[in-house]
Amino acid sequence: xxxxxxxxxxxxxxxxxxxxxxxxxxxxxxxxxxxxxxxxxxxxxxxxxxxxxxxxxxxxxxxxxxxxxxxxxxxxxxxxxxxxxxxxxxxxxxxxxxxxxxxxxxxxxxxxxxxxxxxxxxxxxxxxxxxxxxxxxxxxxxxxxxxxxxxxxxxxxxxxxxxxxxxxxxxxxxxxxxxxxxxxxxxxxxxxxxxxxxxxxxxxxxxxxxxxxxxxxxxxxxxxxxxxxxxxxxxxxxxxxxxxxxxxxxxxxxxxxxxxxxxxxxxxxxxxxxxxxxxxxxxxxxxxxxxxxxxxxxxxxxxxxxxxxxxxxxxxxxxxxxxxxxxxxxxxxxxxxxxxxxxxxxxxxxxxxxxxxxxxxxxxxxxxxxxxxxxxxxxxxxxxxxxxxxxxxxxxxxxxxxxxxxxxxxxxxxxxxxxxxxxxxxxxxxxxxxxxxxxxxxxxxxxxxxxx
Amino acid sequence: xxxxxxxxxxxxxxxxxxxxxxxxxxxxxxxxxxxxxxxxxxxxxxxxxxxxxxxxxxxxxxxxxxxxxxxxxxxxxxxxxxxxxxxxxxxxxxxxxxxxxxxxxxxxxxxxxxxxxxxxxxxxxxxxxxxxxxxxxxxxxxxxxxxxxxxxxxxxxxxxxxxxxxxxxxxxxxxxxxxxxxxxxxxxxxxxxxxxxxxxxxxxxxxxxxxxxxxxxxxxxxxxxxxxxxxxxxxxxxxxxxxxxxxxxxxxxxxxxxxxxxxxxxxxxxxxxxxxxxxxxxxxxxxxxxxxxxxxxxxxxxxxxxxxxxxxxxxxxxxxxxxxxxxxxxxxxxxxxxxxxxxxxxxxxxxxxxxxxxxxxxxxxxxxxxxxx
Numbered sequence: 127x128x129x130x131x132x133x134x135x136x137x138x139x140x141x142x143x144x145x146x147x148x149x150x151x152x153x154x155x156x157x158x159x160x161x162x163x164x165x166x167x168x169x170x171x172x173x174x175x176x177x178x179x180x181x182x183x184x185x186x187x188x189x190x191x192x193x194x195x196x197x198x199x200x201x202x203x204x205x206x207x208x209x210x211x212x213x214x215x216x217x218x219x220x221x222x223x224x225x226x227x228x229x230x231x232x233x234x235x236x237x238x239x240x241x242x243x244x245x246x247x248x249x250x251x252x253x254x255x256x257x258x259x260x261x262x263x264x265x266x267x268x269x270x271x272x273x274x275x276x277x278x279x280x281x282x283x284x285x286x287x288x289x290x291x292x293x294x295x296x297x298x299x300x301x302x303x304x305x306x307x308x309x310x311x312x313x314x315x316x317x318x319x320x321x322x323x324x325x326x327x328x329x330x331x332x333x334x335x336x337x338x339x340x341x342x343x344x345x346x347x348x349x350x351x352x353x354x355x356x357x358x359x360x361x362x363x364x365x366x367x368x369x370x371x372x373x374x375x376x377x378x379x380x381x382x383x384x385x386x387x388x389x390x391x392x393x394x395x396x397x398x399x400x401x402x403x404x405x406x407x408x409x410x411x412x413x414x415x416x417x418x419x420x421x422x423x424x425x426x427x428x429x430x431x432x433x434x435x436x437x438x439x440x441x442x443x444x445x446x447x448x449x450x451x452x453x454x455x456x457x458x459x460x461x462x463x464x465x466x467x468x469x470x471x472x473x474x475x476x477x478x479x480x481x482x483x484x485x486x487x488x489x490x491x492x493x494x495x496x497x498x499x500x501x502x503x504x505x506x507x508x509x510x511x512x513x514x515x516x517x518x519x520x521x522x523x524x525x526x527x528x529x530x531x532x533x534x535x536x537x538x539x540x541x542x543x544x545x546x547x548x549x550x551x552x553x554x555x556x557x558x559x560x561x562x563x564x565x566x567x568x569x570x571x572x573x574x575x576x577x578x
Numbered sequence: 579x580x581x582x583x584x585x586x587x588x589x590x591x592x593x594x595x596x597x598x599x600x601x602x603x604x605x606x607x608x609x610x611x612x613x614x615x616x617x618x619x620x621x622x623x624x625x626x627x628x629x630x631x632x633x634x635x636x637x638x639x640x641x642x643x644x645x646x647x648x649x650x651x652x653x654x655x656x657x658x659x660x661x662x663x664x665x666x667x668x669x670x671x672x673x674x675x676x677x678x679x680x681x682x683x684x685x686x687x688x689x690x691x692x693x694x695x696x697x698x699x700x701x702x703x704x705x706x707x708x709x710x711x712x713x714x715x716x717x718x719x720x721x722x723x724x725x726x727x728x729x730x731x732x733x734x735x736x737x738x739x740x741x742x743x744x745x746x747x748x749x750x751x752x753x754x755x756x757x758x759x760x761x762x763x764x765x766x767x768x769x770x771x772x773x774x775x776x777x778x779x780x781x782x783x784x785x786x787x788x789x790x791x792x793x794x795x796x797x798x799x800x801x802x803x804x805x806x807x808x809x810x811x812x813x814x815x816x817x818x819x820x821x822x823x824x825x826x827x828x829x830x831x832x833x834x835x836x837x838x839x840x841x842x843x844x845x846x847x848x849x850x851x852x853x854x855x856x857x858x859x860x861x862x863x864x865x866x867x868x869x870x871x872x873x874x875x876x877x878x879x880x881x882x883x884x885x886x887x888x889x890x891x892x893x894x895x896x897x898x899x900x901x902x903x904x905x906x907x908x909x910x911x912x913x914x915x916x917x918x919x920x921x922x923x924x925x926x927x928x929x930x931x932x933x934x935x936x937x938x939x940x941x942x943x944x945x946x947x948x949x950x951x
Contacts, residue, residue, distance in 0.1 A: 476727065515859040518947035519903055520928060521752055523731070523823040 181339055183292045183315060184407060185282040186322035187265070187299065190310045190331040192278040193218035193254055197247050199308055208241050210234065211249040213421065218249075221331065252568065254278070257307060264302055268295050273407045281319055283407035289315075289336060296334045304332075317342055318403035324353055342401025347374025354398050356391045364388075373399050412515065413450060418443040419507025420571040425464040427502035433490060434555045438569065440489050440508050442547070444482050445539060451516040453478035457485055459492035462505035471495050478514045481535055485510070579645020580669045581615050584638030585679075588666065589658040591636040592651070594787055594811070595624040598632045599651040610648040612694050613668075615641045623697050624651060628816065630780055631697045634787075635810040647672055648689035657684045698814055700807040704768035705798045706740055710808060711791025712760050716747045717781050719758040719939055722909045724778045725751035732820035735775040738799060740764070745797075748825055749778075754906045755825055759938040762797065770799035775822055780804075780815035787811055828942055830932045835924040837867055837893040841935070842916025844872075845908060847889040851876045852904035854883035862946040863904040867924075868897050876904070900927050901946045910941045 189195065193211040198204045198220060208223035210216045216232045226241035238244055258277045265272045271283035284292060296313040303311040314325025316337035324346060325335040337345045346353075351373055352362050364387070370376055376384065376399035384392030397403065418439040426432060436459065447454060455478045460470035471492035479485065489508055541550055546566030551559065563570040592611065600608055603626065612623040620639040625631035647670065654677075658666070663679030670676055670688060677684040717736070725733035728751070737748040745762035748755070784806050788795065796807040799817075806813045851863045855876035866873040874887040914920065914935055923932040927948070933941040 517857060517859065517903075518862075518901075519753055519857070520944040520947055522750065522755060522828045522930060522942065522944050523752055 181286055182317060183284040183287045183289070184317065184319055184322045185284060185292060185296060185299075186314045186319065186326045187261070187280040187282070188312050188326050188330070189261070189278040189303065190312055191218055191220050191224075192309075193249055194220040194223070195309050196254055196257060197249075200253070204245060204247075208244045210237055210244055210246050212246070213248050257309075260307065261303065264299065268299075271407050271409050273409060281322065281407045289338060292336060293334070296336075300332070300334065316345075317401070319405050319407065320355070320398050320403040321345065321401065324349060327353070343374075343377070343399070344401075346399065346401055347372060347377070349373045351376065351395070354395050357395065361388060361391075375399075412452070412513075414513060415509055415511030416443045416447050416450075416452075416513065417507060417509040417511075419460070419505060421462075421505045422503060425502035425504045426506075429497060430554075431557055431561070432497070432503060432506060433493060434557050435506055436489055436493050436508060437486055437552060438555055438558055439506070440486055441482050442568075443508055443510050444480060444485055445542065445547070447510055447513065448480050448535075448539060452513040453480045453516055454485060454510040455512050455514050456510070457488045457492070458509040458511065459489050459496060460505075460507050460509065461493075461496050461503050463499060463501040464504055465501060466504070468505075469496055469499075480516070481531055482538070483531065579615050579647065579671065580641075580643040580667070581620060582640040582642070583620070583636065583666050583668055585658060585661055585663055585666045587638040588636055588668075589655065591622050591634045592655050592658060594634050595622045595632050596651050596655055597783055598626055598630040599624045600626040601652075603627075607648070607689065607693050608695075609651055610689055610694065611651045611654060612646070612648050612691055612697075614646045614691075615639075615644045617641060617644065623694075625695060625697055625814075627695055629777060630783070630816075631814040632783070633697060633699070633812040637810070645671070646691045647675060648691050648694055649675055649686060653686050657686070698805070700796065700798065700805050700812045703798075704764075704766040705796040705807075706745065706762040706764050706768055708745065708760065708762045708795045708797060709791065710788040710793040710795050713795050714785055714788045714791070716745070716758045716760045717785040718913050720747045720749040720756040721778060721781050721785065722749075722913070723751060723754050723756035723941075724749040724781075728752065731823045732775045732818045733823065735777045735818040736781050737822045737825075738770060738774045738776055738797075738804070740768075740770045740797075740799065748822070750823060750825060752823070753903075753944050754910075755828060755942040756910065757825070757829075757940040757942075765796075768798065771801045773822055774799045774804055775818040775820075776804050777815055777818055780806075780813060784813055828930055829940065830923050830925050830930050830942065832925050833923040833932075834926070835867070835895040835898050837872070837891055837895070837922045837924075839872075839891055839920045839922055839933075840916075841911050841914040841918040841920055843889060844891075844920070845911035845914075845916075847872075847874050847887045848904050848907045848911065850874070850887045851885045852908065854878040854885045855904050857903040857905060857946070862901045863907070864899060864901045864948075866897065866899050867891075867893050867895070867922075869894060898924050898927070900924065900931060901948055902931075902943060903946060906943050910943075914939075 194209045197209055197211060206222065208226055208228065209220040210223055210228060211218045212234060214234060216228060216230055216234060216237050218230060219228045219237070223241055223244055226244070228237045228241050228244065234246060254277055262272060262274055262280065265280055265282055269282050269284055273281040275281060284295065292315045296315060300311045300313060303309050310332035312326050312329040312332060313334040314322040314327070314329050315334065316322040316325055317339055321337045321342045325337050329335040349372065351357050351365050351370060354373065357365070365371070370379070376395055381393055381396035384396045386392070388395070420435065420439065454475055456472060456474050458470055458472045460468065462468045473488045473492065475485070475488065538550055547568060548559070548564055548566055558569055595611055599611065603609065605627070608625065608627055614621045614623070618639070618641055620636040620641065621633060622636060623633045657677055661677070661679050661682055663682070667678040668675065669678065672688050672690045675686060675688045720736055724736055728734050733750055733752060739746040739748070740762060743761055743763055745760050747758050750756070789808060789810070793809055798805045803814055803816050848863060851874040855861055855863050856878050861877055864875045866875070870890060870893060872889050872891050872893065874889070876885045877883070910933060918935050921934040923934065925931065928945060930942050930944050933943070
């Protein structure tokens with residue numbers, strides 16, 4: 127049996143209290159510890175600064191070869207064999223495949239060349255999502271501050287917990303994932319997100335690495351600079367030319383130099399190299415854009431079918447957008463034609479909206495314009511971006527038709543939540559139900575979106 | 579043409595007119611100011627030909643030879659700003675003009691004033707007359723509530739209602755509404771045609787350049803445009819097209835609770851609470867009215883900060899709660915005198931609330947829904 131906590135222990139988020147009174151009013155303002163961490167702490171040069179940083183412990187969790195492991199778990203025949211998940215590019219690959227030199231984001235054709243025995247499966251996003259959700263819920267029993275950075279990628283802020291607590295939480299989580307999910311979990315622990323994330327690299331597969339407080343800088347020093355967030359191939363080349371290959375090398379130059387060369391990211395790398403990372407763990411990371419797409423093989427030319435598919439993709443995106451309490455300020459429809467060329471149409475949506483009907487009008491107009499090329503489509507998708515938070519600000523002048531629309535939308539969402547997404551479809555979408563496999567919740571698409 | 583100017587006054591007048599001169603226009607002639615010298619008077623004119631036209635009398639001028647010329651607006655302002663002399667001599671013709679101080683001299687190109695569009699003048703006749711001080715207050719009390727960009731209604735401006743000796747200015751952005759009443763005396767049977775909505779920009783320019791509070795201001799509303807005239811300035815603006823929303827319908831009628839606030843302390847309390855509020859993300863300021871006090875609370879969702887401010891007030895009703903975007907409250911209370919009494923009227927936590935300052939100022943605000951936050 128696993129002894130997981132029922133609820134998280136009361137954590138000491140509120141540390142500073144300012145009280146005062148003015149004009150007969152009394153005020154009480156509490157600020158969290160993370161709000162105190164700002165650029166001003168670093169102004170005088172990191173080496174000379176000896177002040178105390180509020181100690182915190184961050185855990186980074188990553189399931190090893192997530193998609194591929196789930197496929198191997200569900201299908202005995204795949205176990206012990208090189209497996210890759212994805213269409214077009216490798217979204218995830220098993221450790222057996224990695225031995226052949228296959229890695230994530232590699233083109234599938236290249237992966238097959240490297241490993242002729244590679245078994246490629248398209249992937250089942252809903253299944254992965256379900257497992258990730260289970261893990262998220264377990265994490266939330268330890269702390270309310272759990273950030274889901276990617277589907278199987280979590281940060282836990284354990285507040286001022288000590289190393290033993292970190293070790294204990296990590297062990298419990300790994301045992302739970304091993305015994306309940308039958309997967310392997312790697313955990314990195316450290317004083318901030320960066321250190322925890324780098325430690326996870328070292329922990330793979332299936333172990334836990336803990337960086338002790340005060341050792342962050344020394345721990346990061348031997349790693350290649352490419353481990354730092356924001357250092358891509360171009361920046362890495364430039365750093366190499368300067369002789370800066372290891373993270374530790376960055377502490378030998380000044381922050382001003384790095385900022386001068388790379389702008390603000392350069393300044394951040396300088397901090398990172400000193401083992402400092404002020405990025406807070408954010409419990410609910412709000413999306414900046416929401417995208418849904420699918421591909422067609424053979425390419426699809428029927429405008430009726432494409433319109434229906436676009437409506438379906440859009441409604442899926444929009445219902446997720448409403449779930450995370452956002453409104454769209456813009457919408458983009460993108461396609462790839464049969465000849466491989468891509469194209470897109472963008473609209474500014476003002477005022478921001480979360481209504482299916484309004485967004486659909488923009489999307490269909492975009493599709494009509496894109497179909498002018500009279501070529502079948504290989505890929506069709508829609509992106510809602512930028513997004514604006516639902517503020518709850520009520521309107522003074524609400525016309526009756528708008529109120530009706532609003533109520534209709536709410537009813538639709540409620541029905542779909544209870545009886546499945548496909549419990550309600552427009553007449554236009556019936557063509558999809560006839561042609562594609564589906565369950566009560568979703569159509570089985572050739573390429574489901576593998577990112578959030 | 580030739581005239582001696584007080585440099586400060588000339589610069590100030592040029593600056594004022596320059597606010598309507600377009601910087602990017604398909605008709606470069608509009609980037610000029612028209613300077614007209616007549617017996618002992620100098621007049622500067624500018625227009626963007628689309629929305630605004632402005633005429634300003636320049637003070638402290640001694641005209642030696644009358645004339646009329648177009649000068650590039652941006653250069654004229656730059657030169658006047660760079661000069662250090664108290665007096666400058668302006669001289670020239672449409673071939674070119676010069677600005678001469680004691681130690682410095684500038685020359686700049688000029689254009690034929692015939693090429694400049696005719697800017698309507700405010701001749702005597704029908705108009706409403708107001709006092710500059712009261713007009714400034716009216717504009718100040720409503721203009722902040724006008725929409726920045728609106729789509730359905732003509733909300734990018736201020737509605738003017740002229741009725742007998744009464745004038746009412748209304749502005750809204752669809753979430754809050756400001757109504758200010760004042761006095762305007764009609765001359766020659768002047769009436770507004772339809773419901774004129776004056777662009778926000780025209781209102782702010784006018785407000786900024788109204789002079790002495792006792793000075794009369796003449797207002798004329800026509801079918802397409804409006805005109806304002808003070809002793810030294812004439813502003814013409816094209817009216818905003820479209821229908822102003824039916825604002826009377828949203829003024830609270832079913833009031834179930836009232837409280838009296840003092841503007842200064844209440845503004846201070848909202849400011850204190852607003853430090854941690856983040857209305858763009860759905861966290862506003864929660865107001866809780868209890869016996870003889872109001873509690874303002876705010877929570878920042880992203881960073882986890884929290885604020886609680888208490889303020890003693892006159893209130894004897896039941897406990898009520900409502901959430902507002904703090905910016906909407908601060909903008910309104912900032913235009914009031916600190917000791918002004920404000921009556922707060924409550925209809926329900928998801929219904930429009932009203933703030934009344936005296937009988938002539940009403941501010942209606944829609945609250946934020948608590949469910950979304």
